[in-house]
Amino acid sequence: MAEKPSRPERREARRTLRTQRRFSRRQWRRRWLQWKPLVIVVGVLAVAAVAVWLVWFSSVLAVKSVVVTGTSAISQRDVRDAAAIESGSPLVSVGLDKVHDRVAALAAVESVTVTRRWPDQVVIAVTERTPIAVIDLGGRLRGLDKDGVVFLSYKKAPANLPKVVSPAGTDARALREAAQVVRSLPPELAKITDHVEVATVDEVSLALTKDRTVQWGSSADSEQKAEVLAALLKHPAKVYDVSVPGQPTTK
Known part of the structure; x- marks a missing residue:
């Protein structure tokens, strides 16, 4: 029968075991310090690869x-x-x-x-775009916005929008001038305007009720032109020319 280890022998055995464990831990730490940079790089690359796959190749982040x-x-x-x-x-x-x-x-x-x-x-x-007028271009009713851009189509002109008449082929600058004139008309003048006619940038006119015409010119000085016209309308005439508001005429 084997002899039971003495107490000093058991203490020595425990010290030896602890020493071996500490040595193993130090060895593991040294190995980890050596491998840690590589593990981190591999981890980063793996995460990047997954991210690239998710963003570019998977259906998770695809347009649905x-x-x-x-x-x-x-x-x-x-x-x-x-x-x-x-x-x-x-x-x-x-x-x-x-x-x-x-x-x-x-x-x-x-x-x-x-x-x-x-x-x-x-x-x-x-x-x-918001229409501010309806324009008749070659017999087609279209919407006209504040910048003179033609868009939309109408079978029938909306009652709440003023009308603009222009020959086919009128350039964009002329339409922009017509839009600016429409926007500048004060409410009292807009009420008696049947439609606005535009041929070129400098040839915009108003067709008023009672068969009256206003030669407006361009959109420049529209506020002053409206004030001059308000005074002129107190005197009966067929044609009012306010294209040069400082020198208005009537016929």
């Missing part, structure tokens, strides 16, 4: 819907068609500037903002 806001005169479908965003493409790859330019090219769009909404949406916020 295009949200359109702010439309009434134009349809959301028309905006989406113009945006031409492919469903399922990586959200990060959507060229927001190109989408902006394509949607902004729609005649009825005054401004547009395009943003990403993570994880899977593109948001297109549209501000539509």
Whole structure:
């Protein structure tokens, strides 16, 4: 029968075990310090690889819907068609500037903002042009905004919008002048204006009720022209010329 270790032997055995454990821990720490940079690099690369896969290749961050806001005169479908965003493409790859330019090219769009909404949406916020007049271009009724941009189409002219008449082919600058004249008319003058006619930048005229005509010229000094015309209308005439407001004439 084996002899039982004495107390001093047991203490020595425990000290030896503790020493071995401390040595093992020091060895493990030294190895960890040697391998730690490599482990960190591998971890970073793994995280980066997962991130690249999620952003560029997985369906998690792919375009699932295009949200359109702010439309009434134009349809959301028309905006989406113009945006031409492919469903399922990586959200990060959507060229927001190109989408902006394509949607902004729609005649009825005054401004547009395009943003990403993570994880899977593109948001297109549209501000539509507001018609200030209806223009007859070659027999077609169109909306005219404050900048003279022609957009929309009407089968029948809205009763609440003034009318602008212009020959086909009138350039954009002339239409802008007509729009500025329409905006400048005071309410009392607008009430007696049947329509505004525009041929060129300097040839804008008002067709008033009672078969009267006002030669307005360009949109320059419109406020002064309106004041001069108000005084002239007190005297019956068929033609009022306020194109040079300092030297008005009547016929």
